[in-house]
Amino acid sequence: MPKLDILITRNIPGAALKLLRERFKVDIWPSDEVIPRPTLLSKIKDKDGVLCLLTDQINKEVLDKAGERLRVVSTISVGVDHVDTVECTKRGIKVGNTPDILTAATAELTVGLLISTSRRIVEGTHAARNGDWGAWKLMWMCGPTLDGATVGLFGLGRIGTAVVQRLKAFGVKKFLYNTANKKNNNFEKNLGVQFASFHDLLHESDFIISCCALNKSTAGIFNKNAFEKMKNSSIFINISRGGVVNQEDLYHALSHNIIRGAGIDVTTPEPLPTDHPLFSLKNCVVTPHIGSATEKTRMEMTMLAVQNLICGLDGTEMPAEYKQ
């Protein structure tokens, strides 16, 4: 039987590529940079499957170009906001993603952002390097503490849950949560978190963490209105998608002491241009979308996406099929 045709939109580790080459006729964009859109649109034609990244918009245009043979879209990411999953379902195309295996790494980075923002680690490092580190001063470089604080989670899925589990060791007094699915009694019982309306979550939390999926109801939800409801002393963390935040409003809130600080791993666009105003702020820590960036996690994500593609094309159960 002739081998099925697949497209890989980026360089992937050798072991993963070998597995795919054994089974499929592989067309790969052999680069660590994003595949140019025209190249994606021409290479996808007549492919049976595609292994892609979160930087590739797999929308109707791509699906149309692919034609009727396309049966599996496997993304090396947990987020699927770059894939038109509704259109895929309509066309009988299976979508695979990489949940669970990146939960610990992303929760770890979230804790890192909470601490580096509240304890001003980046600002302090710059001050030390720049010669602004004078004699030990009582109130210099102080910040808020998680100990005794109220932490609010917007989105309480796998990653939010793992963040709560880790933060318990820091003496957090109260965890509030708000999710698109509203109140979930199991969370409350098993995790020790309390449901709060979005308003109350913003109003009562000392630390607010966005760990929701990006969709129609969350796009731009952290805007002027939301920041104005937060405490002036609050710290905002975003590890979900840049699209949940209105960045101009965030800049305004940070530069006018409406909130105290922010730690963001995701922005719009990515990369965030180096002359973006957010980079000029001492109270904003920006990391370059590295939530899942441990070697182990990225390797496991690749392997899971490879297995999703193989099983999807074999017609067997995908280890992680994304279901609407």
Ligand SMILES: O=CC(=O)O
């Ligand atoms: O943001 C990272 C992912 O969706 O895996």
